[in-house]
Amino acid sequence: MSDDRTAPASGPDRDEPRPGWLAWAVIASGWVVMGIAVVGAVGDVRIGDLGSWATWVLGAALVHDALLLPVVTALGWLLTRWVPVPYRVPLRTALVVSGIVALTVWPIARRWGARADNPSLLPLPVQRNLAIIVAVLIAVAIAVGAVSAWRARTAASSPPE
Secondary structure (H helix, E strand, C coil), rough: CHHHHHCCCHHHHCCCCCCHHHHHHHHHHHHHHHHHHHHHHCCCCCCCCCCHHHHHHHHHHHHHHHHHHHHHHHHHHHHHHHHHHHHHHHHHHHHHHHHHHHHHHHHHHHHCEEEEECCCCCCCCCHHHHHHHHHHHHHHHHHHHHHHHHHHHHHHHHCCC
């Protein structure tokens, strides 16, 4: 007769953590929201041809998987290989935030929606401002990395107490 205390600590129940009730609640609510979105999209008469909507969704998924994901993966690999450790997290953060801001502002920077008869519709030099925001984010990331590197050097060089 075997004793439970001598049973091996391996197996599917012990090696992998199981999601708790909060994780399942979030997963379930996510599926509910996605279902509501699909029902709303299918039932909306303003969408028109459902095939064009499906083409757009599939195209967005393909662009993400074939273009955006490899570029982000390559940038992460390059950062890991070429950037010193104290600078990695701040630079990754700055690049992610810059990417989100650039994607958000892209239609405005391309001046989509601008009209010749209403110059006040898009009055600001958005491309210049976007470049300034990205430059400031990267400068702040470099400064944070420099402070982190300086702190690591001073902590390593100070005598133990």
